[in-house]
Amino acid sequence: MEILAYLAAALTFENLLYALVGVVLGTAIGALPGLTATMALAVLVPFTFTMAPASAMIALGAIYTGALYGGAYSAILINTPGTPSAIATTFDGFPLTRKGEGSFAVSLACVSSVAGGLIGGLLLLMLAPPLATLALAFGPVEYFWIALLGLTLISAISEGNVLKGLIGGCIGLLLSMVGAAVMGGDLRFTFGTPHLVGGVEMISALIGLYCIPILIDLVAEPERGLFTGKRTTHVPLRRTLKASWDGKVNLLRSGAIGTLVGALPGAGGSIASLVAYSEVRRSSRQPEKFGKGAPEGLQATESANSATVGGGFIPTLVLGIPGTPPDAVILAAVMVQGVRTGPELFSSHADIAYTFIFGLLIATIFMFPVGLVLGRWAYNIVADLPKALLVPTVAFMCVIGSFAIHNNINDVRMMVVLGVFGWLMSRLGFGPSPIVLGLILGPIAEQGLVQGFLIGGASGNVLGMFFGRPISLVIILLILLALAYPLLFRRSRRGNYDASE
Amino acid sequence: MQASRKELAQRVLLALAVAGLGLAVLHESARFSALAAVFPRVVGVSLVILAALLLMQSILGKGLASGHSESMGHFAGGSRFRSAGFVVVLLCWAFLLPTVGFIVTSSIAFVGILLIATERGTDWRITAKRAVLGLIVIGFFYGLFSMLLNVPLPRGRLWALL
Structure with a gap:
């Protein structure tokens, strides 16, 4: 019965308004390349200081949810993931846009995000304490293996050649080592340049490696606009809802994957969408259509990455450990309100915790109309702009977005240099995703590996430390499956071909 | 062979x-x-x-293909001169930003890329309209970032000397 009282508290006019405004602002900010969910929260957090704690958390949760979905616009329309979680969204989102199906892609992403967000929110409501205990069982070695799983998955699913994918991942790991070492504190690969001491900024690398190569190729083409064929300009709502209903199992499974992986502090969003993408492709009868504009791929990634919002809040609320950087901003804002998150939150401040979770669910529902309207608007702008205007505008957004991360000109230079490097690498058959994921997961993998060695060395059983723990063994099995997948895929494709012959 | x-x-x-x-x-x-x-x-x-x-x-001569390639290189081909011109403008933009300032470098780079990306046979009046539109976009985002979001966009060391 108390639960209904918390639901009623979340449904006040004030909270509904905060949720709606939060979603709109978050979506608008998240849609701009370079402006992430973390930045949206950091900019808007002072406005919540005068609100009641539960309302402040609802507003922040709504901004976060909206910003995460907004990142899908740039990933789908201009192949630039605003956040690492949206990397896998580019795989099928941008090919759909190139086919003139951008409006469908954006609508489908909206429905999938709403579905994923609701799954994540409901699981947060029901399973927060047990899932948090599972997340606590992850030690440094498990984090090392999970980082390796992320790299293996992206190498196996995102590129035409697994070896090149793995090499790309290693190059990303090398980029992650530039600057002060996470273990030992040495300056590595800085070549005596002070500009490299701070390392390679992740968001500028993301913008550079994804966006600049596309712009370079677009400039080279003689066509007037981004789209050469026919395109849909309206919101194909019936088709979107039908595709979503047909893909309900995919949405549910991806949402559950997103919540589970999102509950792991640190690794969350980027791995969740990759695992979900890999899973939907593995279970598909036509895996060869993925990467060429398969709606199922887009549904899986968007559902999973929106579910990480709920998943990420599990360790944040139950343990006081932020699952993702935006969770850290929300955690800080909540502490300013005088609320301590942690195991006692659900007993001593149950009203705030449950009102917030219901508020998050309401904000996710608001995302449906807001996302459809804003998505159509964003798509039509990109579709109608002549290439001569689109390319400099996007380049300008990349420059200003990279600069705004730390107000540092070196981030802009890094973005441009990595963009040109990414373009050259794409000529050699290396995709950007393994490089970017190597860059993101590098510090997690290094910390896990070195700490594992130290702990294993101290206990006199290094091998047992890495290969003797049950969770590690499960992740190692998944890595082996991911590596074996291309071989199995090729064999099954050959079998299909022989059968059709 | x-x-x-x-x-x-x-x-x-x-x-x-x-x-x-x-x-x-x-x-x-x-x-x-x-x-x-x-x-x-x-x-x-x-x-x-x-x-x-x-x-x-x-x-x-064997490749361990994974089934699909990423959305990169979909536009292989086209003019290498345009691509090279775009890269040169981007590099100049990034490296001259602190010296010449955000507004001036961005305006010049925007118009430069616009000219490089303009399709052949476009009327100069259309190009001029696009350039004006681009400058309005720069002005809008300059206002948004520097005033609303308090991002200290570089004004340019060159102008301080004059």
């Missing part, structure tokens, strides 16, 4: 370059402390092993 031999040579060169990178990482890691050297060494050795596998794959 010529093309496949050229392709094979390219693949072998690529494998050698990757192996060279791995060896360079291993060499560089000798300077680091024990804790900081562990991970670079693992990555260096991995690169050498992957390069050897790539070399074998090139010689045997």
Whole structure:
């Protein structure tokens, strides 16, 4: 019965308004390349200081949810993931846009995000304490293996050649080592340049490696606009809802994957969408259509990455450990309100915790109309702009977005240099995703590996430390499956071909 | 036959370059402390092993295809001069930003890229309209970032000297 009282508290006019405004602002900010969910929260957090704690958390949760979905616009329309979680969204989102199906892609992403967000929110409501205990069982070695799983998955699913994918991942790991070492504190690969001491900024690398190569190729083409064929300009709502209903199992499974992986502090969003993408492709009868504009791929990634919002809040609320950087901003804002998150939150401040979770669910529902309207608007702008205007505008957004991360000109230079490097690498058959994921997961993998060695060395059983723990063994099995997948895929494709012959 | 031999040579060169990178990482890691050297060494050795596998794959002519390629290189082809021009403008934009200032470099770079990306046979009046529109976009985002979001966009050392 108390639960209904918390639901009623979340449904006040004030909270509904905060949720709606939060979603709109978050979506608008998240849609701009370079402006992430973390930045949206950091900019808007002072406005919540005068609100009641539960309302402040609802507003922040709504901004976060909206910003995460907004990142899908740039990933789908201009192949630039605003956040690492949206990397896998580019795989099928941008090919759909190139086919003139951008409006469908954006609508489908909206429905999938709403579905994923609701799954994540409901699981947060029901399973927060047990899932948090599972997340606590992850030690440094498990984090090392999970980082390796992320790299293996992206190498196996995102590129035409697994070896090149793995090499790309290693190059990303090398980029992650530039600057002060996470273990030992040495300056590595800085070549005596002070500009490299701070390392390679992740968001500028993301913008550079994804966006600049596309712009370079677009400039080279003689066509007037981004789209050469026919395109849909309206919101194909019936088709979107039908595709979503047909893909309900995919949405549910991806949402559950997103919540589970999102509950792991640190690794969350980027791995969740990759695992979900890999899973939907593995279970598909036509895996060869993925990467060429398969709606199922887009549904899986968007559902999973929106579910990480709920998943990420599990360790944040139950343990006081932020699952993702935006969770850290929300955690800080909540502490300013005088609320301590942690195991006692659900007993001593149950009203705030449950009102917030219901508020998050309401904000996710608001995302449906807001996302459809804003998505159509964003798509039509990109579709109608002549290439001569689109390319400099996007380049300008990349420059200003990279600069705004730390107000540092070196981030802009890094973005441009990595963009040109990414373009050259794409000529050699290396995709950007393994490089970017190597860059993101590098510090997690290094910390896990070195700490594992130290702990294993101290206990006199290094091998047992890495290969003797049950969770590690499960992740190692998944890595082996991911590596074996291309071989199995090729064999099954050959079998299909022989059968059709 | 010529093309496949050229392709094979390219693949072998690529494998050698990757192996060279791995060896360079291993060499560089000798300077680091024990804790900081562990991970670079693992990555260096991995690169050498992957390069050897790539070399074998090139010689045997087999590729471990994963089923699809990423959305990169969908627009292969086109004018190399336009691409090169775009890269030059981007590099100048990034490196002149602190000296010449945000508004001036961005305006010049915007118009420069607009001219490079303009399709052949476009009326100059349309190009002029697009340039004006672009300047309005720059003005809007300059206002948004510098005033609303308090991002200190560089004003340019050059203007301080004048």
